[in-house]
Amino acid sequence: MRRVGPSARRFLAGRKTVLVRLAGWSLAESAQTFVVGYGVAQAVDRGFLAGDTLTGLGWLGVAACAVVLGAPVVRGVFAQLAGLTEPLRDGLVRRAVDQSMARALSRPGGGDRAAVSRLTNQVEIVRDSFAGLVLTVRSFVFTAAGALVGLFSLDPALLVVVLPPLAGGLALFLATLRPMAAAQRRALTADEALGDHVTRTRGALRDLTACGTQPEAARSGARLVADAAAASRVLARWAAVRTLALGVSGQLPVLLLLVAVPWLRDRGVTTGALLGAFTYLAQALLPALHTLMTAIGAAGTRLLVVLDRFTAPQAHPSVTGAAPRTPLPGRAGPPQQGRSSLPPAPPPSRQVPAVELSAVTAGYGARTEPVLDALDLRVEEGEHLAVVGPSGIGKSTLTRLVAGMFAPRSGVVRVNGRTVAGRSAAELAALRVLVPQQAYVFTGSVRDNLAYLRPDASAADVEAAVRDLGAAPLVERLGGLDAPLRPDDLSQGERQLIVLARAHLSTARLLLLDEATCHLDAASEARAEAALARRPGTLLVVAHRMSSAVRADRILVLDGVRAAHGTHRELLERSPLYRDLVGHWSRTRA
Numbered sequence: 001m002r003r004v005g006p007s008a009r010r011f012l013a014g015r016k017t018v019l020v021r022l023a024g025w026s027l028a029e030s031a032q033t034f035v036v037g038y039g040v041a042q043a044v045d046r047g048f049l050a051g052d053t054l055t056g057l058g059w060l061g062v063a064a065c066a067v068v069l070g071a072p073v074v075r076g077v078f079a080q081l082a083g084l085t086e087p088l089r090d091g092l093v094r095r096a097v098d099q100s101m102a103r104a105l106s107r108p109g110g111g112d113r114a115a116v117s118r119l120t121n122q123v124e125i126v127r128d129s130f131a132g133l134v135l136t137v138r139s140f141v142f143t144a145a146g147a148l149v150g151l152f153s154l155d156p157a158l159l160v161v162v163l164p165p166l167a168g169g170l171a172l173f174l175a176t177l178r179p180m181a182a183a184q185r186r187a188l189t190a191d192e193a194l195g196d197h198v199t200r201t202r203g204a205l206r207d208l209t210a211c212g213t214q215p216e217a218a219r220s221g222a223r224l225v226a227d228a229a230a231a232s233r234v235l236a237r238w239a240a241v242r243t244l245a246l247g248v249s250g251q252l253p254v255l256l257l258l259v260a261v262p263w264l265r266d267r268g269v270t271t272g273a274l275l276g277a278f279t280y281l282a283q284a285l286l287p288a289l290h291t292l293m294t295a296i297g298a299a300g301t302r303l304l305v306v307l308d309r310f311t312a313p314q315a316h317p318s319v320t321g322a323a324p325r326t327p328l329p330g331r332a333g334p335p336q337q338g339r340s341s342l343p344p345a346p347p348p349s350r351q352v353p354a355v356e357l358s359a360v361t362a363g364y365g366a367r368t369e370p371v372l373d374a375l376d377l378r379v380e381e382g383e384h385l386a387v388v389g390p391s392g393i394g395k396s397t398l399t400r401l402v403a404g405m406f407a408p409r410s411g412v413v414r415v416n417g418r419t420v421a422g423r424s425a426a427e428l429a430a431l432r433v434l435v436p437q438q439a440y441v442f443t444g445s446v447r448d449n450l451a452y453l454r455p456d457a458s459a460a461d462v463e464a465a466v467r468d469l470g471a472a473p474l475v476e477r478l479g480g481l482d483a484p485l486r487p488d489d490l491s492q493g494e495r496q497l498i499v500l501a502r503a504h505l506s507t508a509r510l511l512l513l514d515e516a517t518c519h520l521d522a523a524s525e526a527r528a529e530a531a532l533a534r535r536p537g538t539l540l541v542v543a544h545r546m547s548s549a550v551r552a553d554r555i556l557v558l559d560g561v562r563a564a565h566g567t568h569r570e571l572l573e574r575s576p577l578y579r580d581l582v583g584h585w586s587r588t589r590a
């Protein structure tokens, strides 16, 4: 209102003549309302009840004339209305064009895509809503004036009964306007945020899957759905209060009038006056009130919201699409600049461990047993750590904790000295790469797939990664680096090779492989792991085969909520579980 108010006042001040003419026609509407109720009252008292049918019919004729004469009055009102709505429409079109031109000039190459919408749809919304509001507010004011004067002229005692509930209901209705507008704005914003999230998520599916941040995106979506639901509930509560206001001001006067009939009769109110009063209520006051409340509730809020977008200094984000957007988890910005604009990885330090878990307890669901309980772990910069343990023991959970994709119940996870909790997707992407079991490749060139995490990688770097990983025959079979890659043409193992080469190219110093070589044969796995271990930085591998553990500098054995770590030899000596795992592996190889 603060933003729209001054413009609205200026607009109305420049159209005094139209307003006066409109008021003139509206007064005629008041008179018509007055005559209808008054005619009915006189027809009963002076005519039918007095035994003079002719007089009764005569007064009814007067009331009927007033109804018929209402038609030219309505025509007069509409003629004047055009004098308000059309200049408003022209002014809004001018403003939309000005805004669009200013935007185009201030942002070379960046026209205002919302201008067309403002020029057509939104201008029409404003014009129609404004016309509806002027009609209903004016109609209510003048009809109510005519009806109240009529009630007073029939008998002032009628006002004593009718006025309090009418005024009370109206006051309650007016009191709901501000909170209802706020609730409507909140619901609109929540709806827009949700729609925005859905659109961006759909566009970023590839990035989300590649970075493994679908759960985070799903959580943001769930939060937005909850916000939208909460906003709708608040709106519904205010709508209920508004219905109550309508009931109090609309139905209660009729009820009270019926209940008060004996009291009114004692005070000398005639039957005709009572019938006239009911006519005023049923024919004029209540319909006008109902239309007013509905119009202000719906058209009024719509008008304010759309006008706000015309008068706002900067157009609303959902209209212009120009406002900066919060990056999605796993996506640092638009594709062409997202990955290359990641903050550079912090330099490694000899003292600061690459990974540090302090008393980390983690689990799924509030009441379930923890999967990891008070786990302490320190992985030095440059170290190669393998994680082993039975299926379902928590190995993937550990990698997701380190990757910052899963929050511990308690304890702290640090990567390169930085707490991972609460970090943005872009910050996490600069710290680590997590390669899951399911390798994600996308339709594009082979090079696009390989350089996905480092778009500025030189041709030599890409070729070196391909060579190191043993992926050269695959790239050759696909037709070279610039050949198109169709995911369906690749086996699971071939996809894993591409994704491992992609991880090799990444600038993040920490690589987390969660059974990322499970579809490779043992020799290819050994070659790939050796290449990744040679890469500067730290390697943490959830081992698919025990051979992978044997190659590591150190092994972490997860055993229920306990954990042991050491070299292969050390663990063979002191970890029964590790011995079992190695024994089982040897037997299955034999």
Ligand SMILES: Nc1ncnc2c1ncn2[C@@H]1O[C@H](COP(=O)(O)OP(=O)(O)OP(=O)(O)O)[C@@H](O)[C@H]1O
Pocket: 364, 371, 389, 390, 391, 392, 393, 394, 395, 396, 397, 398
């Ligand atoms: N999203 C989840 N919701 C609920 N429970 C989960 C979820 N993910 C894992 N779990 C449970 O947590 C436990 C540890 O799972 P996790 O995947 O970390 O084990 P893992 O050692 O990696 O298993 P595997 O070797 O079979 O991949 C299991 O009991 C698993 O069922």
